[in-house]
Amino acid sequence: MSATGIGASVRRKEDFRFVTGRGQYTADIARPGQAHLYFVRSTHAHAKILRIHAGHASRMPGVIAVLTGEDFAAGKLGSLVCGWLIHSKDGTPMKMAPHPALPVDRVRHVGEPVVAVIAERADQARDAAEAISIDYEELPSVVDPAKAQAPDAPQIHEVAPNNTIYQWQLGDPAATEAAFARAASVTAIDLVNNRLIPNAMETRAAVAEYEPGTEQFTLWNTSQNPHVARLVLSAFVGIAPEHRLRVIAPDVGGGFGSKIFIYPEELVALWAAKTVRRPVKWTSERSEAFVADAHGRDHVTRAELAFDAEGKILGLKVKTIANLGAFMSTFSSSVPTYLYATLLSGQYDIPAIFCEVDAVYTNTVPVDAYRGAGRPEATFVVERLMEVSARRLGVDPAELRRKNFVKNFPHQTPVIMNYDAGDYAASLDKALALADYAGFPQRKREAAGRGKLRGIGLSAYIEACGIAPSQAVGSLGAGVGLWESAEVRVNPTGTVEVLTGSHSHGQGHETTFAQLVSHRLGIPIDNIAVVHGDTDKVQFGMGTYGSRSGAVGMSAISKALDKVETKAKKVAAHLMEASEADIVFEDGKFTVAGTDKAVTFGEVALNAYIAHKFSGAELEPGLKEGAFYDPVNFTFPAGCHVCEVEIDPETGRTDVVNFTAVDDFGNVINPMIVEGQVHGGIVQGIGQALMEACVYDESGQLVTGSYNDYRMPRAGDFPPLVVDTTVTPCPSNPLGIKGCGEAGAIAAPAAVMNAVTDALGTEDIAMPATPLAVWTVLQRQAHREAAE
Amino acid sequence: MPAVSMTVNGTPVTADIDPRTLLVQFLREHLRLTGTHVGCDTSQCGACVVHVNGEAVKSCAMLAVQADGAEVLTIEGVAQGDTLHPMQEAFRDNHGLQCGFCTPGMIMTALDMVRRLGPVLDDHTIREELEGNLCRCTGYHNIVKSIAAGARAMAADDTPRRAAAE
Ligand code: FES
Numbered sequence: 001m002s003a004t005g006i007g008a009s010v011r012r013k014e015d016f017r018f019v020t021g022r023g024q025y026t027a028d029i030a031r032p033g034q035a036h037l038y039f040v041r042s043t044h045a046h047a048k049i050l051r052i053h054a055g056h057a058s059r060m061p062g063v064i065a066v067l068t069g070e071d072f073a074a075g076k077l078g079s080l081v082c083g084w085l086i087h088s089k090d091g092t093p094m095k096m097a098p099h100p101a102l103p104v105d106r107v108r109h110v111g112e113p114v115v116a117v118i119a120e121r122a123d124q125a126r127d128a129a130e131a132i133s134i135d136y137e138e139l140p141s142v143v144d145p146a147k148a149q150a151p152d153a154p155q156i157h158e159v160a161p162n163n164t165i166y167q168w169q170l171g172d173p174a175a176t177e178a179a180f181a182r183a184a185s186v187t188a189i190d191l192v193n194n195r196l197i198p199n200a201m202e203t204r205a206a207v208a209e210y211e212p213g214t215e216q217f218t219l220w221n222t223s224q225n226p227h228v229a230r231l232v233l234s235a236f237v238g239i240a241p242e243h244r245l246r247v248i249a250p251d252v253g254g255g256f257g258s259k260i261f262i263y264p265e266e267l268v269a270l271w272a273a274k275t276v277r278r279p280v281k282w283t284s285e286r287s288e289a290f291v292a293d294a295h296g297r298d299h300v301t302r303a304e305l306a307f308d309a310e311g312k313i314l315g316l317k318v319k320t321i322a323n324l325g326a327f328m329s330t331f332s333s334s335v336p337t338y339l340y341a342t343l344l345s346g347q348y349d350i351p352a353i354f355c356e357v358d359a360v361y362t363n364t365v366p367v368d369a370y371r372g373a374g375r376p377e378a379t380f381v382v383e384r385l386m387e388v389s390a391r392r393l394g395v396d397p398a399e400l401r402r403k404n405f406v407k408n409f410p411h412q413t414p415v416i417m418n419y420d421a422g423d424y425a426a427s428l429d430k431a432l433a434l435a436d437y438a439g440f441p442q443r444k445r446e447a448a449g450r451g452k453l454r455g456i457g458l459s460a461y462i463e464a465c466g467i468a469p470s471q472a473v474g475s476l477g478a479g480v481g482l483w484e485s486a487e488v489r490v491n492p493t494g495t496v497e498v499l500t501g502s503h504s505h506g507q508g509h510e511t512t513f514a515q516l517v518s519h520r521l522g523i524p525i526d527n528i529a530v531v532h533g534d535t536d537k538v539q540f541g542m543g544t545y546g547s548r549s550g551a552v553g554m555s556a557i558s559k560a561l562d563k564v565e566t567k568a569k570k571v572a573a574h575l576m577e578a579s580e581a582d583i584v585f586e587d588g589k590f591t592v593a594g595t596d597k598a599v600t601f602g603e604v605a606l607n608a609y610i611a612h613k614f615s616g617a618e619l620e621p622g623l624k625e626g627a628f629y630d631p632v633n634f635t636f637p638a639g640c641h642v643c644e645v646e647i648d649p650e651t652g653r654t655d656v657v658n659f660t661a662v663d664d665f666g667n668v669i670n671p672m673i674v675e676g677q678v679h680g681g682i683v684q685g686i687g688q689a690l691m692e693a694c695v696y697d698e699s700g701q702l703v704t705g706s707y708n709d710y711r712m713p714r715a716g717d718f719p720p721l722v723v724d725t726t727v728t729p730c731p732s733n734p735l736g737i738k739g740c741g742e743a744g745a746i747a748a749p750a751a752v753m754n755a756v757t758d759a760l761g762t763e764d765i766a767m768p769a770t771p772l773a774v775w776t777v778l779q780r781q782a783h784r785e786a787a788e
Numbered sequence: 789m790p791a792v793s794m795t796v797n798g799t800p801v802t803a804d805i806d807p808r809t810l811l812v813q814f815l816r817e818h819l820r821l822t823g824t825h826v827g828c829d830t831s832q833c834g835a836c837v838v839h840v841n842g843e844a845v846k847s848c849a850m851l852a853v854q855a856d857g858a859e860v861l862t863i864e865g866v867a868q869g870d871t872l873h874p875m876q877e878a879f880r881d882n883h884g885l886q887c888g889f890c891t892p893g894m895i896m897t898a899l900d901m902v903r904r905l906g907p908v909l910d911d912h913t914i915r916e917e918l919e920g921n922l923c924r925c926t927g928y929h930n931i932v933k934s935i936a937a938g939a940r941a942m943a944a945d946d947t948p949r950r951a952a953a954e
């Protein structure tokens with residue numbers, strides 16, 4: 001292993017600019033002559049728009065334009081769309097309601113943008129927006145997914161009777177019923193997977209520019225996938241043809257899914273830039289982000305797990321209602337279906353599974369993929385069931401899991417997935433050892449002596465990453481292919497540019513992708529630049545989400561590097577007057593096998609361009625190759641997380657006292673970066689379990705709409721995390737990589753809740769287990785005991 | 789429009805501004821020092837932390853006119869040319885940042901922590917001191933490690949620095 005190659009914890013190349021304040025985020029961009037955009041947003045969950053009073057505002061200082069849904073409709077632009085078509089079990093397609101960027105006559109959630117104000121300065125736009133009043137006729141609203149389908153629930157969209165978007169199912173109902181009929185025992189639980197607000201620290205922003213001379217649009221945008229944004233804005237919305245729209249996602253301050261989607265605000269910015277013939281800038285305030293960025297999770301689930309008399313799992317039945325909010329966001333339909341139910345087999349050999357999912361509209365912010373997207377929800381179902389079952393059966397939760405692990409690979413689950421490799425016992429064993437699982441009873445006694453309730457919980461999760469084989473997802477309804485592209489450009493001086501369709505918003509691609517190239521070409525990492533996030537530079541790409549950029553993005557680079565190497569060998573053969581078949585490339589040197597003839601990579605690069613040693617008839621000059629890589633399978637990162645908590649019965653406060661994660665991500669390019677991804681994911685997962693409550697009141701107001709009420713995880717909430725790995729290389733891609741970005745957020749909630757319920761001695765507590773929720777449970781227990 | 793004058797990263801600046809202008813807006817929009825970030829509108833995230841007369845403040849919670857006559861240090865003034873400050877170096881060495889958005893505020897807060905509490909900072913102290921700084925990427929683990937290492941490195945470092953960045 002070289003100091004900068006695969007497997008080395010190389011310091012990140014991007015960090016110099018970030019630690020010196022020289023990052024370039026969208027909000028940092030100022031275009032000459034730019035105007036500022038501010039939105040008037042709906043204050044109602046559901047209401048008819050009767051009249052917009054904007055006359056006074058439009059005459060206020062600096063105001064350039066006030067644009068409403070009517071103006072937008074006159075522009076004849078298309079609706080925002082959800083790009084994954086799900087069919088209900090009766091064969092009917094999902095009920096996708098139109099989603100105009102600005103509504104004409106009705107608002108459907110608090111925070112929906114209604115009027116766009118463009119002014120010279122940001123404060124003028126804001127002042128004018130505050131001077132606009134809107135007459136509404138309030139309509140009844142529904143926010144709870146469990147109530148959305150009730151016959152008397154308010155109807156949110158005409159196209160979706162009973163607010164039902166689809167009623168979907170996966171698995172074999174008959175086989176599952178038969179399994180349950182044979183069961184010696186069944187564990188049944190009701191779960192709520194709490195709604196979360198993503199809260200990337202950089203809020204969303206857009207700067208849009210229109211050049212009337214060339215009819216060219218440019219959009220700087222906080223995007224995880226600028227090419228997909230361009231495709232949707234062109235093909236579906238029709239703001240500009242694809243070749244006249246350039247989307248640039250510069251440095252992006254975290255995404256976690258929320259910056260995948262195509263939102264109304266950037267679309268309005270583009271349209272406004274053309275309307276007012278000025279560059280238009282929009283920067284979301286944090287309080288807007290709470291009601292404008294797609295939320296995550298929000299499932300209500302009933303799940304049952306059937307066992308035989310020996311504790312082997314026979315079958316699993318799951319019924320989920322998924323809240324998709326007021327409109328179908330870009331990939332929302334796929335999250336509670338193919339990203340969820342396909343993972344319900346967990347790490348276990350489950351012969352029969354049947355899952356039903358109803359997706360519903362409510363008067364809430366749209367819900368879409370958030371770190372883990374469907375897989376945390378699946379893991380929560382499976383791992384809560386395992387823990388509760390072990391307690392019910394009186395067996396060690398670790399042993400019940402071990403008994404049911406999938407042990408032979410490849411393994412076909414009853415829910416589509418074909419696990420290619422793994423060693424679940426290895427990660428379990430290592431995690432138990434690192435967490436000193438055996439010593440827990442002792443620690444529990446010691447804590448009890450201090451008046452504290454101590455609990456331990458496991459989560460043996462699996463996820464499907466490397467998203468995804470295009471043909472497979474196409475057959476499941478995806479509107480796009482999920483390959484990735486790469487181009488490797490070798491310059492005459494031997495330096496290299498790597499163009500990738502992946503996008504980095506914290507993942508460190510500029511470093512890890514360069515490590516791969518350094519490893520393969522034997523050149524210093526400083527001689528490699530990674531280019532991403534600009535549709536004018538990179539031809540196409542699918543972007544970064546779903547822990548796909550290592551497994552898919554780097555595989556594309558690897559494939560392009562194969563082609564570069566092949567071409568370079570031809571050049572080397574001409575240089576050394578040898579046969580191409582005899583050229584060996586190693587450590588940045590081309591040699592002729594069995595001789596001491598050698599040329600460096602730099603010499604080959606130069607000669608590829610000066611082209612003096614071969615004729616045009618023999619070889620094309622230049623050294624630049626591109627590749628598209630379409631995965632042959634998903635990848636299956638898996639592992640075991642162990643959480644230990646201590647609860648103070650006086651206050652209800654839960655402290656995570658130990659957290660241990662052992663993950664199998666396959667081969668690892670940069671262990672330092674991978675550990676960082678795991679840390680971040682775990683803290684988001686613990687945040688979901690213990691802190692982050694997204695609360696709507698009955699009237700559809702978001703009660704937790706600021707950092708005063710939405711409890712973000714802080715440094716003081718956590719102990720140092722213990723993070724380690726096991727390795728079974730992924731056989732499905734050339735680098736053996738599985739993906740690491742979401743593991744923590746997927747595994748942690750179940751581990752934490754298993755620990756909390758262990759400490760409390762009751763399963764009857766929902767996420768987030770805030771001090772109040774825990775204290776309430778303890779009070780209930782005390783009352784019950786007193787009554788007995 | 790009132791005029792404000794202050795010294796920012798060692799350079800005197802004067803401007804006529806709207807009295808409502810926040811210090812963070814003055815830095816970002818008037819001076820184009822965009823390393824200081826805005827992550828919230830309730831003074832809770834700490835992305836905007838700068839030093840005013842040597843002390844850490846949230847520049848979103850202060851009017852520019854309140855900094856009239858002050859010495860202001862932003863993240864852009866912490867390194868000496870291309871030589872990173874030991875705290876910046878520590879963040880890079882310990883992978884104390886991912887997307888980098890919270891990082892300027894974290895580093896400015898860390899420098900203030902060392903100024904007040906000295907170079908030996910334990911895990912618990914650092915975590916408590918980060919009460920006013922949010923990060924959504926790192927899970928804080930490596931930020932805490934970076935600050936402890938940076939504080940130690942500052943004690944061993946004898947490079948002369950601009951007063952507020954010591
Ligand atoms: S922007 Fe100042 S604390 Fe958040």
Ligand code: FES
Binds near residue numbers: 254506886891922925
């Ligand atoms: S590194 Fe992204 S918010 Fe801290």
